[in-house]
Amino acid sequence: MKTNDTVELIVAKFGGTSVADASQILKVCEIAKMNPARRVIVVSAPGKRNAADTKVTDMLIACAEARLAGGAAETERKAIVERYASIQREAGVGEKVIAAIDEDLRQRLASDRSHRGRFLDLLKAAGEDNSARLVAEIFRKCGLDAKYVDPRDAGMILSDEFGNAMVLPESYDRLAALRQQPGILIFPGFFGYTRSGSVATFPRGGSDITGAILAAALKADLYENFTDVDSVFAADPRIIEGAQSIELLTYREMRELAYAGFGVFHDEAIVPAVRAGIPICIRNTNRPAAPGTRIVPRRPYQGGEVLGIASADGFCAVYVDKYLMNREVGFGRRLLQMLEDEGLSYEHAPSGIDNMSVILREKDFTAEREERILRRIKNELGAENIEIDRGLALVMIVGEGMHYTVGVAARATCALAQAGINIEMLNQGSSEISMMFGVKGSDRKKAVQALYGAFFMRQHGN
Ligand code: ASP
DSSP: OOOGGGOOOEEEEEOGGGGSSHHHHHHHHHHHHHOTTEEEEEEOOOOOSSTTOOOHHHHHHHHHHHHHTTOOOHHHHHHHHHHHHHHHHHHTOOTHHHHHHHHHHHHHHTSOOSSHHHHHHHHHHHHHHHHHHHHHHHHHHTTOOEEEOOHHHHTOBBOSOTTSOOBOTHHHHHHHGGGGOOSEEEEEOSEEEOTTSOEEEOSTTTHHHHHHHHHHHTTOSEEEEEESSSSEESSOTTTSTTOOEEOEEEHHHHHHHHHTTOOSSOGGGGHHHHHTTOOEEEEETTOTTSOOEEEESOOOOOSOOOOEEEEEEEEEEEEEEOTTGGGSTTHHHHHHHHHHHTTOOOSBOOBOSSEEEEEEEGGGSOHHHHHHHHHHHHHHHOOSEEEEEEEEEEEEEEOGGGGGOTTHHHHHHHHHHHTTOOOSEEEEOTTSSEEEEEEEGGGHHHHHHHHHIIIIITTTTO
16 A cells, blocks of 8 residues: 555545535645645535535425426525525635526526436536535635536546436546646536436435546545544444444455445445555544544454444345255256346345245335245245245344454354344355344344444453
């Protein structure tokens, strides 16, 4: 990894709470000043200033809906303009930018509404686009050489799946040219343009994706993701009060943890940066001195074999029993094919000699699908026993060091047994960096507490 002196380019993304008002944006300016390598700043739309507040993106959706319902959406438009105006006044920059934002929204609202998804995206994108223009203005007032970058000019080309767009490969080469531009570039997150020139957005929370794409395209030394928490925690702080911070984790660990409902950010969002091998750092805009969490391709393991515990509700299991299943060629394939025929993707498939189970997301496994699949398993696979277990939670312990440590499973199962939790299912990931326990949904929190006690209180002598 490069040392601080050799870091030339950092792409830093700031989420909604980091640009929610002028005082937050001034913190962003200070953070940019602290390290001249932070040359590309990706911004979200203004987020919530307090728990009762509304995100600008949600205000824009309400505005678009009002217009789609045939109204003029005047009230909604004015409320949005006022959100930006309050930032402008507090920051003490000129009013011109607000007149431009008002005009921009009027034009968007007057656009073609024949395609609902496209119209919604055009409005949603206004949040980030105008945020970037205003942030650039505030940066300049703070004496920084900053300029707004239009994703259309820069070449952020997306597929035309409105609201769920994906970056197209040609974007990378085009975006790479930004590296040559002088000064600080303020790039709006969340949206780009289709080949035919329409605005399209990523899924919600998509500014993280923009940042990761830019980091990859510009071959950044680091992708910083600024949010409002100090770090990623070893377990959900809502379940474990005072859960430890994680300072360093690998891409694989993050992916396993995120899969089982680990918050902070969306693992898929950072795929472009992961593919390009760019280290990622999650940091807090409100406490920039805190080291944050670094996510890297590899890390050394010094004890502490379990790095994090994640858990998620909403799973179900289909158990299939058949004597001598192990001798039957293609049994597993045929079972999975039945799921495929129903358009279902499975999460895990632990198996034994005479049985196999498949874990699915409960929301996808509807009663009709259940009936059809059960019938086929009975008739086509000749299964002797089939059971469906709903209301399951998955609890996962993750850590690269687990691979080298004896007795992790024993310690985990013992802790769960002592807490009186029945393990419905146990699965070790093939990579051996994770172990998954299926427990009843009602036991989920207790299971996380028991595992945290076993691996963290002991390891770290608390
Ligand atoms: N503003 C968008 C949202 O609220 C995108 C983002 O913040 O990442 O989903």
